[in-house]
Amino acid sequence: MSLPDPQGNDDRDDSLPFERLLAEISTLFINLPADRIDEEIAAAQKLVCAHLDIDRSTLWEATATDSEVFVLRHYHQPPSLPSPPQRMNAKEFFPWISRQILLGETIVISNVSDLPAEAGRDQETFRRYGARASVLVPLRVGREKVFGVISFNSTQRERSWTMMEVQRFEMVAQVFANALARKRSEQDLQERLRFETLLTDISARFLALPPDRVDDAIEDALRRIGESLGLELCLLWQWSEETGGLALTHLHRSRECPPLPSPMDVDTHFPWARERIAAGEIITVSSIADLPGEAARDLETCRRIGVRSLCFLPLSAAEGTSFGAVSFCCLHEQSAWPETIVSRLRLLAQVFTNALARHRADRMVRQAEQRLRLITNALPVLISYVGPDLRYRFNNEAYRTWFGVDPESARGRTIAEVAGEEFFRSAKPYLERALSGEAVRCTLEGLTVNGRPLSLEAFYVPDLDERGGLRGLCILGLDVTERNLALQEARRLQDELFHAGRVITLGELVGTLAHEISQPLSAIMSNAQAARRFLAAPAPDLGEVLEILDDIVKENVRAGEVITRLRSFLRKENMEVKPLDLNAALREIAVLLRSDARQHGITTSLELDPQLPAVLGDKVQLQQVMLNLVMNAFEAIKECQAPERSVRIRTWSQGQEILAAVTDSGKGIAPEEIEHIFRPFYTTKPRGLGLGLSLCRSIITNHRGRLWAENNPSGGAIFYIRLPAAPPANPA
Ligand code: ADP
Numbered sequence: 001m002s003l004p005d006p007q008g009n010d011d012r013d014d015s016l017p018f019e020r021l022l023a024e025i026s027t028l029f030i031n032l033p034a035d036r037i038d039e040e041i042a043a044a045q046k047l048v049c050a051h052l053d054i055d056r057s058t059l060w061e062a063t064a065t066d067s068e069v070f071v072l073r074h075y076h077q078p079p080s081l082p083s084p085p086q087r088m089n090a091k092e093f094f095p096w097i098s099r100q101i102l103l104g105e106t107i108v109i110s111n112v113s114d115l116p117a118e119a120g121r122d123q124e125t126f127r128r129y130g131a132r133a134s135v136l137v138p139l140r141v142g143r144e145k146v147f148g149v150i151s152f153n154s155t156q157r158e159r160s161w162t163m164m165e166v167q168r169f170e171m172v173a174q175v176f177a178n179a180l181a182r183k184r185s186e187q188d189l190q191e192r193l194r195f196e197t198l199l200t201d202i203s204a205r206f207l208a209l210p211p212d213r214v215d216d217a218i219e220d221a222l223r224r225i226g227e228s229l230g231l232e233l234c235l236l237w238q239w240s241e242e243t244g245g246l247a248l249t250h251l252h253r254s255r256e257c258p259p260l261p262s263p264m265d266v267d268t269h270f271p272w273a274r275e276r277i278a279a280g281e282i283i284t285v286s287s288i289a290d291l292p293g294e295a296a297r298d299l300e301t302c303r304r305i306g307v308r309s310l311c312f313l314p315l316s317a318a319e320g321t322s323f324g325a326v327s328f329c330c331l332h333e334q335s336a337w338p339e340t341i342v343s344r345l346r347l348l349a350q351v352f353t354n355a356l357a358r359h360r361a362d363r364m365v366r367q368a369e370q371r372l373r374l375i376t377n378a379l380p381v382l383i384s385y386v387g388p389d390l391r392y393r394f395n396n397e398a399y400r401t402w403f404g405v406d407p408e409s410a411r412g413r414t415i416a417e418v419a420g421e422e423f424f425r426s427a428k429p430y431l432e433r434a435l436s437g438e439a440v441r442c443t444l445e446g447l448t449v450n451g452r453p454l455s456l457e458a459f460y461v462p463d464l465d466e467r468g469g470l471r472g473l474c475i476l477g478l479d480v481t482e483r484n485l486a487l488q489e490a491r492r493l494q495d496e497l498f499h500a501g502r503v504i505t506l507g508e509l510v511g512t513l514a515h516e517i518s519q520p521l522s523a524i525m526s527n528a529q530a531a532r533r534f535l536a537a538p539a540p541d542l543g544e545v546l547e548i549l550d551d552i553v554k555e556n557v558r559a560g561e562v563i564t565r566l567r568s569f570l571r572k573e574n575m576e577v578k579p580l581d582l583n584a585a586l587r588e589i590a591v592l593l594r595s596d597a598r599q600h601g602i603t604t605s606l607e608l609d610p611q612l613p614a615v616l617g618d619k620v621q622l623q624q625v626m627l628n629l630v631m632n633a634f635e636a637i638k639e640c641q642a643p644e645r646s647v648r649i650r651t652w653s654q655g656q657e658i659l660a661a662v663t664d665s666g667k668g669i670a671p672e673e674i675e676h677i678f679r680p681f682y683t684t685k686p687r688g689l690g691l692g693l694s695l696c697r698s699i700i701t702n703h704r705g706r707l708w709a710e711n712n713p714s715g716g717a718i719f720y721i722r723l724p725a726a727p728p729a730n731p732a
Contacts, residue, residue: 018168021051022175029179034186037179042074045150048172049076052165054152056131058084059176061139061148066286066336068098070149081130081155096122097136101149107136108166111158133159135166137173141181150176188340195344198228199351206355211366214359215250218352222252225328225348229341232257232331233307236315236352237266237277238324246274246324257331258306266325269301273312277325282346283312284337302329309335311342313349315356323356382456382477385463388435388470390415402448402479422446427458434460434473443480455481491575494698499572501695502624505631506570512596516562519595520555527552565591569620569627575702579614579726582622582651582658589627590649593634600645602637604630607650615658616726617703625696625707629662629719632692635685636666636717644715658723665716674709 025044032040041059049057056077060070068090075084090098096119097107109115110133112126126134131153139148150173202221209217222234236250246266253260266274272295276283285291286309288302302310307329315323326349335341376383376396385394391414395407405418415431416424423446430442440460448454459476506513531548534540565588590606597604615622626649633647648663669677676682678697683690693707700707705723712718 018051021047022168022171025172026175029175029182032179034183037183038073041176041179042076044172044176045074046076049152052152052168055155056081056153057151058153059139059148059150060088061180062146063333064338064341066334067102067145067147069333073148078155082128084129092121093125094122098149101136101138102146104138104140104143104146106138106166106170107134108161109134109136110160130155132157133161135161135169137169139173139177139180141177144181147184148177148180192340192344195228198224199344199347202348203351203354206351206358209355211359211362214355218250218355219252221348221352222250222326225345226252226254229328229344230330230332231328233305233327233329235327235329236324237327238315238356239322240265243267246277249324254331260305261301268297270298270312270327272298273325273327277312277314278322280314280316280322282314282342283310284342285310286336287334305329306331308333309337311335311337311345313342313345315349315353317353317357321357323353323360326352380479382475382479384410384475385472386415386475387472390431390435390473392418393472398477402454402477420446430458430460431473434462435470437462437464437468437470453481454479455484494702495572495574498621498624498695498699499570501628501691502569502620504689505624505627505692506566508631509592509596512599513562513566513592515599516592516595517559520559523555524552524559527555561591565589569623571620573620575618575621577616577618577703579616579729580619580622581612582615582660582723583608583610583612585619585623586626586649586651586660589623589630592627593630596631596634597647600634600638602634602645602647604647604649607648609650609652611653612651612658613653613725615703615723617723621699622703625699625721626660626662628692628696632719633662633664633666633717636664636668638666640667642666642715653725656725658725660721660723661718663712663716663718665712668711668715669709669717671711674711677709678707 025047028040028044029037045057045059049055054076057075058072058077059074061073063069063071070088070090072084072086072088077083085093088094090101094101096115100107109126112123112132112134115123115126126132131151133154135152137150137152138146139150140146150169152169202217202224205217205221206214218236222236226232226234232254234252235248237246238249239245240247243265248260248264248266251260261269266277272292273283288299288308288310291299291302301307308331310327310329312325312327314325317323326345328345372394373396377398379396380398381396382398382402383394383396384392384399386392391412392410395405395410395418397407399405399407399410399418403419410418414424415427419427423444426444426446427442430440430444434440439462440458442458442460444456444458446454446456457478457480459474461474461476463471463474465471527548531545531552534545534548569592586606586608590604593604596602630647630649637645637647642665644665646665649660650663651658651660653659673684678693679690680694681690682694697707700721700723703723705721707719707721710718710720
């Protein structure tokens with residue numbers, strides 16, 4: 001539908017009453033699509049002017065960003081008159097009138113010259129554009145905010161407007177206002193939708209973005225927002241880790257925008273804004289002229305770039321972490337930054353914040369992993385992490401040297417695939433224990449990729465969540481091959497040394513031991529000769545001969561016993577640890593010592609606890625210690641002339657420990673030497689080696705026990721041995 005043509009086509013009807021015209025115009029607008037409203041307003045304006053004898057009419061709409069800046073939408077006037085400006089700031093052109101218009105009042109001016117003195121600026125504008133009388137009606141819907149103004153002017157003469165005329169102008173203004181309001185709200189809605197779609201688009205893009213594309217995506221988003229909202233300069237600032245200031249990291253600059261100072265940072269160029277951003281404030285500055293005095297530096301920057309209005313929004317996450325700020329600048333006009341725009345920019349800031357937070361978290365995870373890799377690669381230890389499926393999630397470089405596997409390619413493969421089936425089989429029982437939540441330490445044997453035998457001390461440490469569920473296992477492996485070989489060698493050398501110690505000790509006993517053997521031998525000899533004599537008699541007493549033979553057997557047993565002890569004592573065997581009866585071991589040595597004791601008039605007493613628990617140890621080594629201690633005791637007695645010459649050998653138990661002591665009535669030990677005597681090669685004897693006690697201490701320490709010496713208050717020395725009792729035998 002179109003309105004009747006006022007210039008007089010076929011259906012022109014000059015007598016159409018105004019009410020009918022108005023009714024038709026109103027009806028026309030009811031279902032008119034929004035994009036046709038403007039063209040129909042233009043037509044209607046022309047028609048109304050013709051009808052009401054108006055030679056000039058202008059219709060202005062406030063801009064979206066500033067309610068006092070008006071854009072000329074429609075005008076109707078004779079071609080001879082100067083065209084009105086396309087855009088006007090009401091404060092500059094009509095300061096007096098616009099104040100009232102914005103309050104919603106109609107202004108009726110019959111003669112422009114009658115305007116009051118304070119409306120001088122307004123008067124001037126009227127004159128410049130040739131208006132002599134004018135009615136100005138605000139455009140608004142109900143009591144809502146005025147969003148425009150329509151003027152009806154007479155350019156030929158002054159005119160006193162009738163009440164009826166003014167009412168008609170107001171009615172026309174209302175019809176136009178309604179139509180325009182509908183157009184505006186539809187446009188608004190569309191714009192909101194467009195913006196929301198843009199925002200959703202941007203957020204969605206950030207979601208699945210690889211870290212190296214985040215920067216491009218931020219710049220692209222700034223460009224799209226800038227273009228969509230007509231903002232020439234959009235900047236993103238982030239806190240710099242080096243300087244602690246806000247540095248410019250991303251920007252969109254329209255073609256009209258001059259180059260920015262470089263480098264640019266908030267601290268230098270917008271110090272006033274920086275303080276506010278740090279406090280989490282949003283800053284909107286409609287006109288840079290409104291910047292406070294203390295923002296002189298900020299103002300200078302704006303002037304340099306040509307910024308006329310600007311808005312800063314902090315980028316802060318909900319939990320308070322601040323990532324920086326975004327700022328948007330208008331260069332071509334001032335912007336009042338209405339709430340509709342600011343709320344959209346806030347949403348955008350949120351999208352950026354989320355993207356930066358995710359980016360930062362990703363970066364931190366990557367850095368942490370790099371650090372972990374650096375540390376774990378520097379260690380000569382096999383380090384990995386497997387999931388509950390025993391597939392590797394992390395491996396260090398040691399996997400390359402030990403198993404010939406690239407740590408990256410090991411990820412996702414099973415232990416059996418990487419370390420070999422055989423190795424996995426030996427590790428499996430321990431892995432199963434670790435999978436059930438127990439921290440396991442074990443030694444595994446295998447081969448490296450070069451075929452070198454490998455002894456691995458492995459630690460399987462379960463990684464449990466708060467509820468005790470297994471997340472995976474941390475695996476550490478130490479190559480103990482060389483350590484084990486060195487240990488074996490050390491043990492062998494030690495055994496040799498202990499053996500040498502025994503040889504030396506027995507060497508010292510050789511004289512008395514020869515006596516110990518030769519005595520029974522000569523007894524056997526004289527018994528055998530006696531038996532012979534008996535048997536040579538004409539009527540031999542066989543009972544007597546039998547007794548002699550019994551004696552021979554006894555003496556033989558005695559000599560045999562000494563030889564057996566000697567042999568077992570001199571045997572060169574590896575240390576064999578098992579529960580043993582210390583008392584019995586002591587009795588055996590007593591056999592080797594009795595001649596020596598007798599020869600030097602020393603009484604040896606054994607006070608052995610019959611309830612003594614077993615001790616865990618090597619029998620020969622413990623005998624070696626006791627023999628040494630007793631022989632030292634004999635020597636200490638030989639060296640002094642004390643009337644009492646005795647050595648006591650005692651055993652007893654105390655809790656889970658077994659104690660043995662050798663007490664002598666010898667010369668005792670000088671207090672300052674009591675610790676020195678255990679040092680190797682420490683001796684006070686002219687022909688001593690000084691090795692006995694140091695070997696004894698090594699042996700006892702190897703048995704997790706302790707050997708020490710004290711002086712007996714009544715004279716002589718006491719050597720103590722403390723050893724852990726063997727755990728009770730398993731009833732099974
Ligand atoms: P060696 O018997 O060859 O000297 P040891 O290591 O057995 O080597 O003894 C070191 C020193 O400890 C002895 O030279 C002696 O001075 C002192 N010593 C050992 N046992 C006794 C003891 N029962 N009484 C006094 N001194 C002792």
